Amino acid sequence: MPSNTTPLAEAPAPGEASGASSDASSAEKVHAALTRSSTGNEDLRELESGLDSLQSDAARAVRIDWSRILLPVAALVVLILAWQFYVSLGLKRRDLVPGPLDVLGQFGTLWAEGSLQEAVWTSLQRGLVGFLISVAIATPIGLLLAQVAPLRRAFGPLISGLQVLPSVAWVPAAIIWFGLTDATVYFVVFMGAIPSIINGLISGVDQIPPQYRSVGTVLGASRLQMAVQIILPAALPGYLSGLKQGWAFSWRSLMAAEIIAVGGTIGFGLGSMLNQGRDLADMTVVMSAILLILAVGILIELLVFAPIEKRLLRRRGLLAGSTR
Amino acid sequence: MPVVLENLGKRFGDGAPVLDDVNANIAQGEFVALLGASGCGKSTLLNIMAGLELPTSGALEVPSDGAAFMFQDAALFPWLTARENIELALKLRGVGKADRRTKANELLDLVHLGGAGDKRPHELSGGMRQRVSLARSLAQDRQLLLMDEPFAALDAITRDLLHDELERIWKETGRTIVFVTHNVREAVRLGQRVLLLSSRPGRVVQEWNVTEEHRTDAGLAGQLTGVITARLREEIRRHAK
Numbered sequence: 234m235p236s237n238t239t240p241l242a243e244a245p246a247p248g249e250a251s252g253a254s255s256d257a258s259s260a261e262k263v264h265a266a267l268t269r270s271s272t273g274n275e276d277l278r279e280l281e282s283g284l285d286s287l288q289s290d291a292a293r294a295v296r297i298d299w300s301r302i303l304l305p306v307a308a309l310v311v312l313i314l315a316w317q318f319y320v321s322l323g324l325k326r327r328d329l330v331p332g333p334l335d336v337l338g339q340f341g342t343l344w345a346e347g348s349l350q351e352a353v354w355t356s357l358q359r360g361l362v363g364f365l366i367s368v369a370i371a372t373p374i375g376l377l378l379a380q381v382a383p384l385r386r387a388f389g390p391l392i393s394g395l396q397v398l399p400s401v402a403w404v405p406a407a408i409i410w411f412g413l414t415d416a417t418v419y420f421v422v423f424m425g426a427i428p429s430i431i432n433g434l435i436s437g438v439d440q441i442p443p444q445y446r447s448v449g450t451v452l453g454a455s456r457l458q459m460a461v462q463i464i465l466p467a468a469l470p471g472y473l474s475g476l477k478q479g480w481a482f483s484w485r486s487l488m489a490a491e492i493i494a495v496g497g498t499i500g501f502g503l504g505s506m507l508n509q510g511r512d513l514a515d516m517t518v519v520m521s522a523i524l525l526i527l528a529v530g531i532l533i534e535l536l537v538f539a540p541i542e543k544r545l546l547r548r549r550g551l552l553a554g555s556t557r
Numbered sequence: 558m559p560v561v562l563e564n565l566g567k568r569f570g571d572g573a574p575v576l577d578d579v580n581a582n583i584a585q586g587e588f589v590a591l592l593g594a595s596g597c598g599k600s601t602l603l604n605i606m607a608g609l610e611l612p613t614s615g616a617l618e619v620p621s622d623g624a625a626f627m628f629q630d631a632a633l634f635p636w637l638t639a640r641e642n643i644e645l646a647l648k649l650r651g652v653g654k655a656d657r658r659t660k661a662n663e664l665l666d667l668v669h670l671g672g673a674g675d676k677r678p679h680e681l682s683g684g685m686r687q688r689v690s691l692a693r694s695l696a697q698d699r700q701l702l703l704m705d706e707p708f709a710a711l712d713a714i715t716r717d718l719l720h721d722e723l724e725r726i727w728k729e730t731g732r733t734i735v736f737v738t739h740n741v742r743e744a745v746r747l748g749q750r751v752l753l754l755s756s757r758p759g760r761v762v763q764e765w766n767v768t769e770e771h772r773t774d775a776g777l778a779g780q781l782t783g784v785i786t787a788r789l790r791e792e793i794r795r796h797a798k
Contacts, residue, residue: 281718550679
């Protein structure tokens with residue numbers, strides 16, 4: 234053990250204390266900052282708990298905010314009224330621009346035929362299955378790319394590129410490879426959803442504060458513990474927005490595939506309904522299909538992703554101040 | 558001696574050395590304040606002691622089981638409650654599931670946060686977060702506790718109380734503490750010994766002993782603070798162009 238080479242300065246002795254100490258001689262005085270500011274454990278406990286309650290926000294009661302429900306409904310009503318108003322002006326032929334009531338009537342007809350239910354069910358089922366398989370494929374790939382630098386350098390640009398490429402571009406290739414079967418539809422869905430989920434997970438991992446890894450190292454986490462206990466939960470918000478985008482891409486790709494690839498063993502989905510409407514030059518069918526596609530998208534967002542995301546963000550204190 | 562630093566040096570790439578020929582011994586149970594201006598490499602030195610970075614020259618001796626570390630920001634995991642954050646540290650240390658909860662509650666009590674275990678980090682004030690962070694670093698159960706400006710971001714009232722709190726916990730647990738700060742008052746308030754680190758390169762240039770009398774006599778403490786501040790400024794002035 235080496236001896237200390239640094240000079241050891243003497244602290245001033247009590248007698249040498251100058252001016253300041255004469256003011257400070259009284260034992261009752263509180264000298265925070267330079268000396269002890271509390272008078273014992275109990276005093277400290279009391280002070281701290283006082284400060285804690287001063288600095289913590291009072292818990293706010295959670296109640297239903299009706300404006301969240303009423304405002305979107307009102308917006309919808311206004312849009313429909315505007316639509317009806319425009320149609321009633323009679324500027325365009327009624328068969329080219331049908332009114333809300335015409336479309337509603339077509340809804341009823343399609344429902345009675347059973348083709349509405351069939352189309353929604355077929356598309357929704359395909360969309361969900363395709364999306365879930367995409368998640369299962371994309372998650373391990375995304376984690377691997379995010380954690381292994383050479384792999385990411387090699388494949389990262391390609392994956393980002395695939396996200397830009399419209400998945401409709403794969404439809405002709407898929408038809409040539411798989412014919413008019415479900416495989417074609419699923420292939421197009423995968424090519425749409427997988428790159429965007431991978432990218433979401435990678436950016437989620439990228440946004441983890443480096444501090445978290447240091448804490449993990451200091452706490453003695455192994456590689457696996459680091460990935461499972463720290464990296465994955467920390468990346469969850471980014472991963473979730475990747476999943477949301479992945480679902481949107483699945484749904485869009487699915488519609489594109491269904492519009493283009495018709496016949497064979499491909500069933501009757503919403504895209505097929507849209508295509509049928511065009512073939513029959515029936516605008517009410519076309520609008521019904523568009524509204525249904527939109528409605529499914531909105532419902533999945535409202536019923537599945539929004540609650541999960543809200544819960545996740547609220548638990549982490551990331552919701553305050555947002556306009557959600 | 559739990560910590561021995563011998564001619565320790567560190568440079569990043571081909572740049573000028575951040576630390577050069579750092580020598581220090583820290584005894585078991587000692588509370589050492591490591592003081593220096595910004596950019597003197599005190600955080601780097603602490604990271605080296607924690608094993609987060611490697612020195613480029615010299616030798617160091619730290620306890621074989623490593624060191625506990627407390628960061629400037631609490632660095633609590635936002636997806637876990639206060640208690641779960643402490644339990645995670647216990648889990649990664651290998652404490653069995655049955656003991657974790659009891660142990661975590663004991664540690665929360667130690668930092669006077671017995672009632673806040675189920676709160677999430679964002680629901681706690683800055684001072685409370687730092688106390689949870691302190692409890693978490695105590696959960697690591699290492700003899701050596703390294704602290705990197707843990708109170709720098711807190712308001713003055715909270716900081717004063719946490720100084721008392723840390724002193725109390727240090728006495729109760731008998732840990733060896735290395736406390737990095739750029740605040741001379743804080744160094745005098747907490748350390749038994751204050752080491753002054755020069756800037757570019759970082760090197761221990763002087764040290765002072767702080768006695769129990771400095772803890773109770775504000776005049777004495779004020780005088781020592783003045784002496785150290787003067788020396789620190791001299792060190793900073795050296796870099797004026």
